[in-house]
Amino acid sequence: MSITEDFLTAAEEQEIVQAITMAEKNTSGEIRVHIENHSDTPPIARAREVFDSLKMYKTEARNGVLFYVGVADHSFAIIGDSGIDDVVESDFWECTKDIVIENFKNKKFKEGLVEGISRAGERLKVFFPYDSKDANELSNEISKG
Numbered sequence: 001m002s003i004t005e006d007f008l009t010a011a012e013e014q015e016i017v018q019a020i021t022m023a024e025k026n027t028s029g030e031i032r033v034h035i036e037n038h039s040d041t042p043p044i045a046r047a048r049e050v051f052d053s054l055k056m057y058k059t060e061a062r063n064g065v066l067f068y069v070g071v072a073d074h075s076f077a078i079i080g081d082s083g084i085d086d087v088v089e090s091d092f093w094e095c096t097k098d099i100v101i102e103n104f105k106n107k108k109f110k111e112g113l114v115e116g117i118s119r120a121g122e123r124l125k126v127f128f129p130y131d132s133k134d135a136n137e138l139s140n141e142i143s144k145g
Helices: 003-007 009-026 043-053 094-105 107-125
Strands: 029-034 064-070 075-080
Touching: 003 064, 009 029, 029 043, 043 064, 043 075, 043 094, 064 107, 075 094, 075 107, 094 107
Parallel strands: 029 064
Antiparallel strands: 064 075
């Protein structure tokens, strides 16, 4: 069994997917979680690579958010596409990251991700409210590397 499989149980993964689904009910924003064991690339740079490889820039409003977790590296990053970065307050990502990391320090991995996703969803709702014409542009499933 790999470290990424030990990081979250199947039930916890489903709770995270459910949190993404709930957050996206109120916004046109798109949220993804990517978990991998290790990368030699610094977390923010690696998150950008994953963001691109998952084609998260292909949302109409450029409002994708990626939560990146490097399990063995104990690394975490959260990034948003240009549409979000243009409108959220400058410390938004840092404050959201702090919430997640505080939980991670207490080995509450699922809780950290769920809280971070919920916070991101609340802010996305303000700037990118749900519209009945919205389509779920990106998968809600957790990707693994």
